[in-house]
Amino acid sequence: MNDLEMYRESLALCDDKIIDALVERSKVVEKIMAYKEEYGMPILQPQQEAKQALRLEEKLNGNKYREEIMDIFECIRMNSKKIQARKLFDYNIVMIGFMGAGKSTVAEYLSTMFAMEVVEMDQEIVKEEGMSIPDIFATYGEEYFRNCETELLKKMQSRKNVLISCGGGVVLRECNVEHMKKNGRVVLLTASPEEVYERVKDSDDRPVLAGRKNVKGIAELMEARREKYEAAADIIVNTDHKTVLQVCEELVQRLTEMDGE
Numbered sequence: 001m002n003d004l005e006m007y008r009e010s011l012a013l014c015d016d017k018i019i020d021a022l023v024e025r026s027k028v029v030e031k032i033m034a035y036k037e038e039y040g041m042p043i044l045q046p047q048q049e050a051k052q053a054l055r056l057e058e059k060l061n062g063n064k065y066r067e068e069i070m071d072i073f074e075c076i077r078m079n080s081k082k083i084q085a086r087k088l089f090d091y092n093i094v095m096i097g098f099m100g101a102g103k104s105t106v107a108e109y110l111s112t113m114f115a116m117e118v119v120e121m122d123q124e125i126v127k128e129e130g131m132s133i134p135d136i137f138a139t140y141g142e143e144y145f146r147n148c149e150t151e152l153l154k155k156m157q158s159r160k161n162v163l164i165s166c167g168g169g170v171v172l173r174e175c176n177v178e179h180m181k182k183n184g185r186v187v188l189l190t191a192s193p194e195e196v197y198e199r200v201k202d203s204d205d206r207p208v209l210a211g212r213k214n215v216k217g218i219a220e221l222m223e224a225r226r227e228k229y230e231a232a233a234d235i236i237v238n239t240d241h242k243t244v245l246q247v248c249e250e251l252v253q254r255l256t257e258m259d260g261e
């Protein structure tokens with residue numbers, strides 16, 4: 001065997017070690033999940049992720065291949081999260097709730113924690129139609145916008161493991177709820193009118209709030225929609241005075257409990 005052949009042989013052995021280590025690592029990820037489940041521990045532990053990142057930084061400090069190895073570990077981390085997400089949520093997580101309840105914020109956070117794709121219904125429709133929501137309402141009317149929502153939900157039935165952040169009015173149509181539930185668990189996020197007002201008061205992106213962007217107007221519309229939101233929900237999570245992490249932790253806990261029922 002010449003030198004080149006020997007090097008190639010060594011490279012193949014390195015690859016074998018990497019594969020073995022990755023398989024071992026994936027098994028450990030599954031063991032950690034099982035442990036947390038058995039002892040009722042929170043699944044989301046962002047401080048642990050930060051600790052792992054710090055350890056890696058220290059370990060690779062001064063390493064000639066630091067950047068390349070970091071890049072590979074980013075990929076490993078993402079894939080570990082995907083293994084976790086696929087095991088936990090074999091369905092779409094559909095977030096509903098009043099404007100400002102925190103659907104987008106929670107979807108974004110969960111997507112970071114579980115490397116799950118987010119579909120922002122409002123944004124998706126804006127992209128497809130090539131105009132803003134206030135413009136769609138003004139040009140074609142609300143009914144047209146609601147049809148766009150229904151079509152998008154139908155499309156999402158063929159997907160799973162996606163976080164769907166719904167527009168605030170999606171549940172107004174009964175058929176939309178049926179579409180959501182085909183392949184999804186529906187999570188209702190709630191917040192008090194006072195809290196919603198604080199969260200939305202500086203934005204003009206929500207045409208439905210035009211002329212009633214005050215606590216009273218919000219409370220009235222919320223009450224008018226409450227029954228429909230609650231009827232659609234598989235679980236309800238209140239977000240008042242909670243951090244986004246607390247909301248996400250409760251949501252994950254409740255969804256995983258549903259599987260055990």
Ligand SMILES: Nc1ncnc2c1ncn2[C@@H]1O[C@H](COP(=O)(O)OP(=O)(O)OP(=O)(O)O)[C@@H](O)[C@H]1O
Nearest residue numbers: 098099100101102103104105168199239242243244
């Ligand atoms: N738990 C929370 N605590 C404090 N502020 C929050 C919380 N959740 C969301 N917010 C803030 O409230 C505002 C509205 O949140 P977000 O856009 O996520 O709501 P939404 O339900 O997606 O609303 P919309 O239906 O209008 O899209 C944002 O500025 C966000 O940072």
Ligand SMILES: O=C(O)C1=C[C@@H](O)[C@@H](O)[C@H](O)C1
Nearest residue numbers: 122133167168169206207208
């Ligand atoms: O609550 C509603 O009816 C709406 C909420 C937003 O997310 C947008 O979907 C649109 O402005 C309508």
Ligand SMILES: [Mg+2]
Nearest residue numbers: 103104105165
């Ligand atoms: Mg949103």
